[in-house]
Amino acid sequence: MLAAMVGCQACDDGLIYEQEHAPEHTGYTAKLTAHVTGADTWPDYYDVALATFGESDYSRSQTTVHPDTEGNVTLLLYNIGNDVRTVEFCVTNTLRRRVLTFASADVSSAVGDTIYLDAGEVDASMYAAIQHDVFNNTCAQCHGLSTTAAAGLYLTEGQSHGSLVNQPATSAEGTRVIPGNAEESVLHKVIRPGNELGLGFSHEGMITSSITLRLIDEWINAGAKE
Numbered sequence: 001m002l003a004a005m006v007g008c009q010a011c012d013d014g015l016i017y018e019q020e021h022a023p024e025h026t027g028y029t030a031k032l033t034a035h036v037t038g039a040d041t042w043p044d045y046y047d048v049a050l051a052t053f054g055e056s057d058y059s060r061s062q063t064t065v066h067p068d069t070e071g072n073v074t075l076l077l078y079n080i081g082n083d084v085r086t087v088e089f090c091v092t093n094t095l096r097r098r099v100l101t102f103a104s105a106d107v108s109s110a111v112g113d114t115i116y117l118d119a120g121e122v123d124a125s126m127y128a129a130i131q132h133d134v135f136n137n138t139c140a141q142c143h144g145l146s147t148t149a150a151a152g153l154y155l156t157e158g159q160s161h162g163s164l165v166n167q168p169a170t171s172a173e174g175t176r177v178i179p180g181n182a183e184e185s186v187l188h189k190v191i192r193p194g195n196e197l198g199l200g201f202s203h204e205g206m207i208t209s210s211i212t213l214r215l216i217d218e219w220i221n222a223g224a225k226e
């Protein structure tokens, strides 16, 4: 039964050679190579994974990335169908929705039936992900990249952690980030809709994705580690 299916698929795709090399698999195979640190900093709600995506933000298939003791990763994902557009080294949530992506390859870049994704050195920690995905793109321009940092808060690379964690806020009462307590952290209150603290400059609408808002909360509640 399986052999018949494989044979048929191979004929349809014109990939006759596949029968010889990998008779147990159909479609494309993705191969991730990388050197990864920080993958173990993510709480259970998340999966650091090699995943395939079509039109939507929900992965079609995925497999968890487990670096060896040296941080090396060589990981294969089989049976990738024609409905897939990209193969991504990424983080998904329990609904398999994409949270953020470290590296991506188009299926159209396949060599034969293999899509190679060489991600190089990746700091895959939660904190690094937030720095790259949120602080660098949306915040640092006002918080430290210019000559003055708004509210004395630096959200630039290398400075954001020390400027946030257990530091008193300057434009409102409270502590910027209280490890383990997102709800009470000024950072959480500032980026949520509603300008709860009544800041002179409202951050409303800066982060519109509930996925990103939750990511920051999860990081704080997981201990706000660097």
Ligand code: HEC
Binding pocket: 134, 135, 138, 139, 140, 141, 142, 143, 150, 151, 153, 155, 168, 169, 170, 171, 172, 176, 186, 187, 190, 191, 198, 199, 200, 201, 203, 206, 207
């Ligand atoms: C266009 C400029 C601008 C951008 C972009 C910006 N901020 Fe701000 N931010 C400010 C200003 C101005 C204040 C001070 C407001 C006040 O004093 O009432 C502030 C205050 C804050 C505070 C309170 C700090 C304290 O100690 O009181 C936090 C937290 C904060 N911003 C986080 C962020 C984050 C996270 C982002 C990115 C999502 C961001 N900001 C993007 C201008 C900006």
